Each structure stands twice: as structure tokens, then as C-alpha cells.
Amino acid sequence: MARRRQLYEGKAKILFEGPEPGTLVQYFKDDATAGNGAKHGIITGKGVLNNRISEYIMLRLQEIGIPTHFIRRINMREQLIREVEIIPLEIVIRNIAAGSIAKRLGIPEGTRLPRSIVEYYYKNDALGDPMVAEEHITAFGWANPHDLDDMVAMSLRVNDFLMGLFAGVGISLVDFKLEFGRLWEGEEMRIILADEISPDNCRLWDSKTNEKLDKDRFRRDMGQVEEAYQEVARRLGILPEAGNGDLKGSETMQ
Ligand code: 5GP
DSSP, X not given: OOOOOEEEEOSSEEEEEOSXXXXXXXXXXXEEEETTTTEEEEOTTHHHHHHHHHHHHHHHXXXXXXXXXXXXXXXXXXXXXXXOEEOSEEEEEEEEOXXXXXXXXXXXXXXXXXXXXXXXXXXXXXXXXXXXXXXXXXXXXXXXXXXXXXXXXXXXXXXXXXXXXXXXXXXEEEEEEEOEEEEEEXXXXXXXXXXXXXXXXXEEEETTTOOBOSTHHHHXXXXXXXXXXXXXXXXXXXXXXXXXXXXXXXXXXX
């Protein structure tokens, strides 16, 4: 593989310079962290699975007109993406209480929320991604009200679509986190969906048993993490069979 310039290394992904201007290569690692990096581990095969799951979801979203940074998958662990200026916000959409909302507001985990709830977090590792309000976002200039409206509208469309997509394969979409970026085309700026959508940043529960099929298995030391990610991929029709060994094969396979 030709040596490429590494631009950024995050907890679960690395960004390399892309083959053409305006593109990047997004590499999916097996590393997993929780508690803002306090806990670290390797989930064998996670990067390969997330690359495939995120590709699948980004393509389905593009089909319904959501603009995303995804261009194409390059190999088992890498995808070509558009270079964007990441907006330092994490937009979380919740349908069922779990995780931080359950803890913060004392709502029993599993309670269906009266409607989908949108939350904003300031993307800043040093501060532990604190929750913020629209006032902070606009006052500090992270996004203007129009751009924020755009992101919320897209997030709610993503939620509606993904709830249906996952319901069709027996999975409840509990909550998820999205990130957006600014794409400049000359003087024109568009906001597009960035990052990834995978069991690393979604809570996915089996619709019948409520079994967790996401990163909470790692966060809560429940074991069978890779198997859960494989199950999501299998249900989405990405993996032909449960536990398909091919996924652990050559890193350069298409
Ligand atoms: P919570 O606020 O309950 O911890 O997380 C809500 C949802 O957003 C969960 O699906 C969780 O996976 C996702 N999420 C929130 N913050 C992050 C983050 O910094 N990284 C990742 N991968 N997911 C996050």
C-alpha cells in the first residue's frame, strides 16, 4: 500500500489524505474507547464491520436525498470520503431512554420517549463532550440558527428512515449520534452528514428480547461485542451468514 499522509487519528478512525483534492481516506480501527477514553480495548473485526455497516447506511441515506460525505468503500477497512470542515457538535437523537438521559433524568432505561428528542453536545474530548443548548451553539458561532435548523431537520429524517430500516430487520433504534461538516463548492457552502453510522454510535436493541447489539456491550463489559456487530451486519444483509470468517481475511479484499 502506498504511504499516505495521515491527517488525524481519532479513537476509532484515522483520516489520511485522499487521492484527489477534496477527498480523504477514512480508516476504521478495531480500537474501542468508553468513558471519554478512560477505558480502551480492541474489538477484533470491529473496523471491518463498521466500514461495511456505515457504507450500507450512508448509501441508503443518499438514496433518500440526505447528502453525506461518503463516496465509496475502498477496501475492508477504508472508505473514500469528501473532505469537510467538521462542525464541533454531536447531535444525539433519542427514541427510547438509555445511557446518559436515563442517568441524568432518572428515566428507567427502556422507557419509550413521548417523542424523539434532539440533544446537542460540544465535540471536545478535553471537556468530555459537554451537553450544550442552541444558545451556546449560536452564541459561540459553532453554527448559525439556519445551519442548526438544517442539521436538526436532516437528523430527524435520518431518524425516521433508520427507525424503519432497523425495524424491518427486528432491531429497535434506541438512540444515535450524528456529526455534520461544511462542504465548500466555490462560494457555496452545504452541510452534509459526516463521520460514521454504526453500532459504535447507535444503540440498537433486538426488538423482541431487547438484547443489546451495540457498543454498550463493550461499555458495560457484557462480552460478545464482535458477535453483536456481526449480527447487525447479518440482519442488514451485509454478511451472508452469521460469523462469516471472510471478514477476518485479507485487509485489502474488496
Ligand atoms: P449517551 O449520551 O446516552 O451516552 O449517548 C447517546 C447516543 O449517542 C449513543 O448511541 C452513543 O453511542 C452515541 N454517542 C454519544 N456520544 C458519543 C461519542 O462521543 N462517541 C460515540 N461513538 N458515540 C457517541
